[in-house]
Amino acid sequence: MHSDTAPAARSGAAGAAPEGPDPDGPAAPAPTWDPQQYLRHAGHRARPFLDLLARIPELPAAPARIADLGCGPGNVTALLSERWPDARVSGYDLSPEMLRRAEAEYAGPTPGGGSLDFRHGDLAGWTPGETYDLIVSNAALQWVPGxxxxxxxxxxxxxxxxxFAFQIPGNFTAPSHRLLAELCDTARWRxxxxxxxxxxxxxxxxxxxxDRLxxxxxxxxxxxxxxxxxxxxxxxxxxxVKGTALRPVLTALGDDRAAxxxxxxxxxxxxxxxxxAGPCGTVFPFRRVFAVARKEARAC
Known part of the structure; x- marks a missing residue:
């Protein structure tokens, strides 16, 4: 999933189908993801994951067992294998497009003696089927209501x-998202x-x-x-945003190229x-929220 809203590079795509426009009506279809579009800003999208990775403590077992929830095209999942070379790492994502890209680029044995694989998984209902040393999610949980x-x-x-560690976009009141919501709600598009x-x-x-953790x-x-x-x-x-927040909109408009x-x-x-635009580029502020939680340690 990693969607930055995110997907990147994950960094990511969506690991769960987004909430429908009417919570009492049928759910909207899961957005169609474009790994190539998502990875156009791979450097910026990967940076928060690297900052998260730097704060994750030593894991309890070696070789470690790791799950990446919302792995997207797999580029940041591969960074887990660099940090823990002998680990068995599994990336989970809902998007067939992202999984195909991840499997083609990264799946298989790793140089340090570990392995990297990718599996279909909807984060809205994902439950660990085995014991993990690390469960991590990068720019994906925003797609999972609740x-x-x-x-x-x-x-x-x-x-x-x-x-358990994650980072999640926190920019949903920023102009990029506020203006998108306002445009979707205009008379023409509502x-x-x-x-x-x-x-x-x-x-x-x-x-x-x-408080939750x-x-x-x-x-x-x-x-x-x-x-x-x-x-x-x-x-x-x-x-x-064509690689992330716009994906549900573009999916809804489908093949209507004029629209x-x-x-x-x-x-x-x-x-x-x-x-x-400024003389050196366009400044795009992007807020992120990070959490690293270690199990069964003293909370306070």
Missing amino acids: HAGSFARWIDGLRPGGT ERLGGHGARYVHILDPGEYL TGLGCAADVWETTYHQLLQGPDPVLDW VEDFLAEYREVLREAYP
Whole structure:
């Protein structure tokens, strides 16, 4: 999944089908992911995962057993094998497109004696089928409404002293997302796209994540960072969200190329005003929330 909203490079794609525009109606179809588009900003998308990885403590067993929830195209999953060369690492994702890319690029034995494999998995219902030393998720849980309710069973699947760690976008009130939601709710687009731009009310504040994790008996470290990313090229913010937040919209519009072009033209104009290009590129602030929770350590 890793979607930055995310997917990257994960960094990611979606590990669960997004919430439908009408919670009382049928769920929207899972978005179709484009690994190549997602990886166009691979460096920026991978940086939060590297910052998360640096804070993960020593794992309780060697070789370690690791799960990456929402592995996307597998580029950051491979970083886990670099950190723990003899580990058995499995990446889980809902997107067939992302899994095909990950398997083609990264699956198989690793130079350190470990292995890397990729499996279909919907994070909304994923339950550990074995004991893990590390369960990690990079830019994926924003696609899983009520994801904090899964923390208990994921932590139950850890070995004592094991770690659950994730980073999640926290930019859903930023202009990129606010303008997308407003455009989807205009008279022209409401019938087809109403609700597609406003899915992320289930993202918790850092303090709420801390309370949840310590309440489950973990020693938890939770923090947030805003990366002021300098993007290059024409309309780079539009290009960024084409790989993540726009995927449900583009999926909903399907093969109606005229509608796609019209929607992108309207969205492009408001993004240009919100994120003006400067002499060295376009500044795109991006807030992320991080958590590292170690099982069965003193919480306080």
